[in-house]
Amino acid sequence: MSAHLQEKRLGYALVLGSLAALGPLCTDLYLPALPEMAGDLNTSTASAQLSLTAGLLGLGFGQLLFGPLSDRYGRMRPLLWSLALLLATSVWCAVAQDINQLIVARLLQGIAGAGGAVLSRAIARDLYNGHELTRFFALLMLVNGLAPIVAPVLGGAMLNWINWRGIFAVLAFVAILLFSFSSLKLHETLLPERRSQGGIFSMLGSVFSLLKHRPFMGLCLTQGFVMAGMFAYIGASPFVLQQIYHLSPQMFSLCFAINGIGLVISAQVSTRLSRRFGEMALVKAGLVIAAVASVALVIAASLNAPLVTLLVPLFFSVMVIGIIGPNAGSLAMQSQGKNAGSASALLGVCMFALGAIAVPVTGFGSMPALSMGLTILGCYAIAILMFVTLVRKNA
Template sequence: MTATAAHVEASGPPATPGDLMTGRERLRLVLVLGSLIAIGPLTIDMYLPALPAITADFGTAEAAVQLTLTGTLAGLALGQLLIGPFSDAVGRRVPLLAGLVLHVVASALCVVAPNIGVLGVLRVLQGLGTAAASVVAMAVVRDLFSGTAFAKIFSRLMLVMGAAPVLAPTLGSAVLRWTDWRGVFIALAVFGIVLVTLAVFKLPETLPVHRRRSGGVRGTARVYRSLLRDRTFVGLVLVAGLAMAALFAYVSGSSFVFQEEYGLDEQQFGIVFGAGAVGLIGGSQLNVRLLRRYAPQRILVSALVVGSLAGFALLAFAATGLGGLPAVLVSLWVVLTASGLAMPNAPALALSRHGEAAGTAAALLGAVQFGIGAILAPLVGVLGNGSVGMGLVIAAGMVAALTVLHLVVRPTHLSPAPTH
């Protein structure tokens, strides 16, 4: 054994590319990837203050307008399943740039949508384009980091991502001061053009040729089959998806709850929605500190317990009217803070098990997250777009995530599989 080999063996697992990055390089990476991922929350959230206006403009039902949000989530889910394996085969940059261009085109066409049906189809295309940014960013982090380092970087990434839902409704409200809801999609198209430029010049390829996976449809099917046979991975993916569903229930119903039930105007709604996103950001940054002392699975369990209790409190306050709007807002803030703790750790634990297929694993993770969100978010509208319906779906999502974690994942026996 050479001295170098002996040193590597003594010092633990080989360093990942991310371990060799300087602090400044890591910061630059987080800012670039965070900006790219921000296109997702902006696409989902920026038009929320305009949902009542879109309903009136097209003379349609609230549930039909909420389906445009469902269409975006469905596009995100489907797009990730397609883009993940593609990025494992050809690298990260080509799928990212193609997706961003599709998003720009779809956003521009939303500006001239003549009816709610066309707008819904274009929102699906927006979701497909946005999926590339979500998958590639997750895969890039997994290309460079693993395990606890992944969870820490992803928590930092959520700080940047968190600015998008904080700013999105406020930006949407600001746009609505000067124009109608179609102006929101002009802003999204412009932001997409900026991101294409950023991706071209600031994000190098992170998947070397020798690590790329090819094999066509059969090869892709084999990879998905391998992932689905990993009970722990599947359980963690479901946990992440159910926790995300609780968040999307809030996103889907909040504009109607706060503007129509509690009488807030568009600007006030933007402030309230942003305050909730601050809780999400705060939880994700607290997670970085907690990871210095506790294992990711322990934090995940605690976060889901707190989130479930806060979900029940939200439902109780909404149903009884006790405490009014402040009680609803405080319980929502606790749920979102718990989500900020849970959301970095479930993906980190899941993706650490399959570093050899990071793009495909990230795609399945993202598809389940947005797919469950697309299924459950419309339930808020079906239940009447009130605070009770929103509270019921949020509480159910958190409790279901906690149940799956204990029955399927079994966190007390959880340990990441060897990474490659």
């Protein structure tokens, strides 16, 4: 690949990766400000956390809106609509006067953030195929994988100078920047002759047709349940590591960062291996590693093992997401061309909807570390089941 094409590819990865990172950015940036926000709005912690739930729901189901829209009207118009909505809703969050206003604004903000997530994958599918698509997905994960690591730390640092309203003002500024960069750096990648025809029922029909596509749905659910395991880890690990193992916030951030870096590195290595062994082989290998690591995690948690004994299988349980995620997502998207927007939407819905279910499940039981481990193991076990029954049997 020439230096010019490599530079162009990296430029696209940065812009599209930033769009894909809108989800975790909207979710994680304001987390350190939740207690302050609850006090300022005179509401309970549980009510304040509903704003997080609303954002996750918006991120999941908003992809069902922007995916089919992009198949009908092209990629750029829905993308710019979503960024304009993100700007408006971020301002609304910043000026909300009570928790009910904030929850509604957060739901709409999540829907807006979903546009960036679904369209970044759809644009990548328009531009690339095969191993190149897998490599590009890995670049997206490299950029996107840093967002959940950096966002909470950045949000906590920002609270030294601004309050929670200021954080949403920063998100509004981010929306302006991304609107500008998208307008300047991206171009329409879905030509008119390749767009789906018809109205809203035709767009919904493309989604329903994908639901009946067993190999695609198998890969979609495989990736979705693996990502649900990651959400279970994100939701439970602060309580497990800080309150059960008594790590300081700084040490917890270090552990969180190490696991995140492991995920990003595994994504990059797996894309190089995919050229030699193929994406399907790597998904199979990743699922085997996921099974072994999550079983070891449950054993360590059930025995109240020392911290290091818990952290090792936890690292591999998170790292394996970088192997399965890009390869399963690439295989799913490679099977779709004209319906790439709808396909990307279903991939996103599976990730966020299943993740939203997995997070509260980790709260059951009297042993938080064991609950986290069992939830991750359960998610990975269902992912293996989906792969075996829907993908391998229909390959």
